[in-house]
Amino acid sequence: MAERPTPTGPAAPELTIAEARVYRGGNVWSYNPAIHLVVDLGVLEGYPTDTLPGFTDRLVELLPGLENHTCSRGVKGGFIERMREGTWLGHVAEHVALQLQQEAGHDLRRGKTRAVKGQPGRYNVIYDYNDETVGLAAGRLAVRLVNHLVQPEDGFDFAEELDGFLRRAQRTAFGPSTGAILEEAISRDIPYIRLNSASLVQLGQGVHAQRIRATMTSKTGALAVDIASDKDMTTRLLGSAGLPVPKQETVRSADAAVTAARQIGYPVVVKPLDGNHGRGVCLDLQDEDEVRAAFDVAEAESRRGYVIVESFITGRDYRCLIVGGRMQAIAERVPAHVTGDGKHTVAELVEITNADPRRGVGHEKVLTRIKVDDAAVELVREQGYGMDDVPPEGQMVKLALTGNMSTGGISVDRTFEAHPDNVEIAEEAARMIGLDVAGIDFICPDIASPVRETGGAICEVNAAPGFRMHTHPTIGEPQYIAKPVVDLLFPPGSPSRVPIVAVTGTNGKTTTSRMIAHIFKGIGRKVGMTSTDGIVIDERLVYKADASGPRSARMVLQNPRVDFAVMEVARGGILREGLGYDRNDVAVVTNVAPDHLGMKGIDTLEQLADVKAVVVEAVPRNGFAVLNADDDLVRKMRRRCSGSIVWFSLQPPGSRVREFIDDHCRRGGRAVVLEPTDRGDMIVIKHGRRSMQLAWTHLLPSTFGGTAKFNVANAMAAAGAAFAADAGLHEIRQGLRTFTTNYYLSPGRMNLVNVRGIDVFVDYCHNAPAMRVLGEFVDGYADQKAAQTDLARVSRIGMVSTAGDRRDDDMRELGAVAAHHFDVMVIREDARLRGRKAGVTAELIAEGAREEMAKGDVRCRQVEVVLQEVDAVRHCIARANPGDVVVLCVDQHAEVLHELETMTKSAQAGARSNADGVSDPDLDPVELQTEAQSSGDEAAAESQEAADAVPATT
Missing domain, CATH: 3.40.1190.10 (Mur-like, catalytic domain)
Structure with missing residues (x-):
């Protein structure tokens, strides 16, 4: 650590990220997945936090959540104490990265900062993450913020940067439904793998794996989803089972919609045949003009252009969640609205409501902000108010007709208030459609009374229903509905992991x-x-x-x-x-x-x-x-x-x-x-x-x-x-x-091939310790072979190499060890040189062998360099005689085995040709002997030519 200077401040902030890694499992720093940043403090190495006037106060003002960080003190505020006493800015970046992720809703607390040995001013910053893109973005923003607090950066607005960071986190985060299922899975020690950047997730491993996408599961039938997406077909099926459904007709034009509305009777509802999230649904239409206008709205949200006209059922809007054929939760959905206080305008009441910390954009939080669009303004006007009017105290002013959470609605838990007849109707509806997880939308005066007596109907059946209204109701107790979903995929006692x-x-x-x-x-x-x-x-x-x-x-x-x-x-x-x-x-x-x-x-x-x-x-x-x-x-x-x-x-x-x-x-x-x-x-x-x-x-x-x-x-x-x-x-x-070491069971590991009477071992040996044990085996094998045959001495030829990214001393040691076990060493190089020039690696190995040979008491008498692998293989075989042992330390074992197989077939073909010649009675024995002698001379000449072509012979 550098000596602490007087508090005058550095000339310029230089905290930079030199390297970034994402650990997706246990690692050398943590048992958990973690982000690893190597940061360089530059001149800031000489400026711990206590030498930077106002740094700690400004940082806590921007991120008050840092006050909860315990750091090594083990108590809240421990990190703030460390900063006031003086800590290095790499450590600060770690805590800021964790806090930024907490701002995005990721409850993460583990991190550590350690100096890089031998590199003053560089630190390893490690911290946990849930989503790697969010974790990396948090690290980059943390470094920028620290630099900005040391010396302001032109154009850097932390509030704006934080807002952008949170939007990014919201885009990549799991939705509330997926998140609820994953939390339940994690609590049961069921592993998961995210399969895309959205909500497709694998639960479990291998043969036990199940998949989910939001609340659709591996057990959700595609046909059931198609039926649920077709509202007309859904209504027909439910009606055929005697379940209460509204009257409806499917139309493709505004005129047909008006005709259908007359036949059904006003008021009516117009909605897209295959829409979702309540988009395009127009309720309580009283005349032809409203139906025509609603048709255009619904048609715009319909994927196939079909629109449904159905009778308008009055009552409250209830969502019944069915999992595995059983009722699990019921929520009353209340449309987006504000309640007058006699003081504020409708617009001001919307701002006050949206200021609720539980409300966010989309599915970012448990509630969605109310959106004021033309439809909302028109609805307010129909209720007798303008956006700048002040409604009386207690007066409810709706800003949406549907109770969907995604349009700003709220939910009230009614799970334990439902009448058993209504529960049975909802469960039967899910069974009729065939969904394992279904959202049944009831409209009735009161879910506590049987709808067959009080009136009401099932207006919709939803595949992949959202869980947010049940897990985070605005009013009432949350229902832990992820449990039955995970039970459906992994019944209690069933495995989720493979060994x-x-x-x-x-x-x-x-x-x-x-x-x-x-x-x-x-x-x-x-x-x-x-x-x-x-x-x-x-x-x-x-x-x-x-x-x-x-x-x-x-x-x-x-x-x-x-x-x-x-x-x-x-x-x-x-x-x-x-x-x-x-x-x-x-x-x-x-x-x-x-x-x-x-x-x-x-x-x-x-x-x-x-x-x-x-x-x-x-x-x-x-x-x-x-x-x-x-x-x-x-x-x-x-x-x-x-x-x-x-x-x-x-x-x-x-x-x-x-x-x-x-x-x-x-x-x-x-x-x-x-x-x-x-x-x-x-x-x-x-x-x-x-x-x-x-x-x-x-x-x-x-x-x-x-x-x-x-x-x-x-x-x-x-x-x-x-x-x-x-x-x-x-x-x-x-x-x-x-288990044998043949090429099919163990390719490239101690494969034994006999080529022309030569025992050839193909192995991956590439370092000195491996060469030492391989050499001991070669010694024993050669001695054993000599004892079992008439051979006075078995020559040993070794092809040796290693990867170019090893240290020079390691390469020399490899050559030195090999020199003790082989009569002839043929040194080659890998196709990938890994940063070295051609010939350098081979020369270092040869250098180690020669130095060992100079000491005496080694087996090796000859060191040769043949850089290309296949050429080196051919040279080794050319140098060997029948009965010898050749060891090939290979890089591309498939190519080497192919070359050896080619040699073997060539030798066998030559043997068959000679055998055929001997059996031919028309051949003169003297001519046969002459031809054989000539063939032998040619083979010897080829062998000598191959040996002469090899450079760098010692």
């Missing part, structure tokens, strides 16, 4: 994810999996890309076939957007090794472990974290887990780690360990004092006879995760025994 297993770690997470998915596929589950290769739904690759981020996770959870999710979670996705969900039932951490260091502020292994630990922190109390006990940094993550721990370890009995695990199991914990025997290593699952043998490591295809120790560890992690997710012992065993 989620999240897998992270530096190395092995893709293979572990595939093993877990394979186990549960064998059980019969429809598994959705994300990985660095793409999104797989029930073994079908639906999206090919690096899909280890939060957006891919949401794509899986939106798929209606998925009943089990396995998420590979990469460091980059966590830093960029956080997790794509709120929690995972099982978290797996394979290891933490130096990779991606020096990127996005992650410079140490401890910081990288903090990022990986996000999936552990997302485990609920009834969940599990499967952790590698052999890794010190992973072992420390147990303190961040709210659930139970399942350890896995390769360490033998008697080691310090095994003693730690045994103590854990004695206390009822779970673990997956190796038990060495005379027949080999046995994977054992321990639960409390029970020990359950799972499988011999050498019998698992993915371990290549037990030599691939890293896949032994991956199999143990997968077994621990499957056991935690309630898979049976037999299912886990069967899954691991049938």
Whole structure:
């Protein structure tokens, strides 16, 4: 922190947003979705709030709600105290952003501000949000306001800016009906995903998902909505069921409307056939002129040009809400009006009424402001008043004929006053139309008396009825009608979530994810999996890309076939957007090794472990974290887990780690360990004092006879995760025994291909820790192969590379490690250089290998550079002889496997051609021998030509 200057003020405000991120799930800063701004204070780093005269008072004057912020003091007014004592302006921007969102109706309180290490004047500002566009806009406006209070900005009017911000928030916010359903869902721990910028929302996950749009649900029939939208058809159906409905006719011209009105009898109502929200409805029409004028109004609001003329039913306007065939709430709707006080004019009374803080624009608040238009002025005139007249005290002056809330009306709760006969009529009407959620509009003298005796009728049935009049009545008790709607979609006791297993770690997470998915596929589950290769739904690759981020996770959870999710979670996705969900039932951490260091502020292994630990922190109390006990940094993550721990370890009995695990199991914990025997290593699952043998490591295809120790560890992690997710012992065993590293089950991960008698392994190894364990496997495999054959020595050729965004030292270390395990190293580069010039990455790897070779005691004798991947593959195969082992560390595994397959087919075709020649009796054996020798000379020449074409040979 800079030294505090005397209170003279900075020359100019320089608070800027250097970077903005939106976390859509748990992240390194918060368990909740959050906005992350990196702000640069510039010269303001030297000016805390106590050095800026009047700053605090002016800010509180503009945003009085800041007085309720507790900050670190834990009491109201704590933040104001901090400002008066002196705090930095990044911290102020955090609280202002939260308060701006509260002004928009978002009840958010969590935030934090932390200095960026090594960058004086820069701060990480993190705060919660409900809607990301509103949250980002709040951050930008907060920065502008802070700068403005330090030094006024020309043309900046905070009141105007705040009004614009609130309008934007209102446009993107959920409506009151959708909001009520979501609040109920959240209270039941039902997750939701917003599917568009309006009101289309998915409740639940995967196979359990249901959708809503406002109050229409996945169970709302399209045919029922069409019927409800056709008022003529609605009336006919209700009338055929013996329900009270008004007389009506459908017309398409003003003359026909007049004729219909004569036949029905005045007074009448004219309304559009397929309108909504009371638009175009004209009531109590007494003569032909009024009907003609009303026809034009109704026709303008009709989508198909049809207009209904029906008998005018006198009485009060009631809205009955039916959910699942049962009455849930009744509200009396009173049209927009003012009540005279003998002092103010009608216009002044409207202004006074609209000043009610409960009234806003549209659905922004629980009541809508009364709009004074030509129709309202005319209605006032018909009641004997002008807008500038003063009505007597107690006199009600209507400004609208319909009682819709959207036109400024109010509601009075009448739920418990309705007569049982009226309730039965409304429920029967909803059943006749077929709506799961219906708004039945009754007009009758009193809902407490049976309409069949007192008169009245159902004038309309509405699909997607609004909830605002019931959840926020102007008079009476609110009705919690979202509960039956959510009950309809998720009956009590029914699931809304699919099990989620999240897998992270530096190395092995893709293979572990595939093993877990394979186990549960064998059980019969429809598994959705994300990985660095793409999104797989029930073994079908639906999206090919690096899909280890939060957006891919949401794509899986939106798929209606998925009943089990396995998420590979990469460091980059966590830093960029956080997790794509709120929690995972099982978290797996394979290891933490130096990779991606020096990127996005992650410079140490401890910081990288903090990022990986996000999936552990997302485990609920009834969940599990499967952790590698052999890794010190992973072992420390147990303190961040709210659930139970399942350890896995390769360490033998008697080691310090095994003693730690045994103590854990004695206390009822779970673990997956190796038990060495005379027949080999046995994977054992321990639960409390029970020990359950799972499988011999050498019998698992993915371990290549037990030599691939890293896949032994991956199999143990997968077994621990499957056991935690309630898979049976037999299912886990069967899954691991049938999981192979062929290209179909595990593309690009330890795929073994035999090309011309050469064992070729294709893997994604791209960092030094992975190369170390891969090299140990190659050593063991080559020695095993030499012992089983007549080969005196198996040569090992490795194609090595890494991504260009790694640190120089990491690249050199990769080369140094590889030099211990391969006789020949062929170094290539990825197609994407990631900011480096061509050849630079390869040269750094080669430099590390050469330095290690200079020290002696390494296997490598030759380092070659072939930049293009396919060319490097061809060169490796050309350098190998039958019986040798080639390891290809690939970037584009599909292209590499295609090239290897082409080589294999070419070799097979040549063998068939030679076989055909030998079987031909017309060929002279001497000629055949000569041709074979010639063919061999040509092949040798081609091999030598390929070797000569390779540059940079050491």
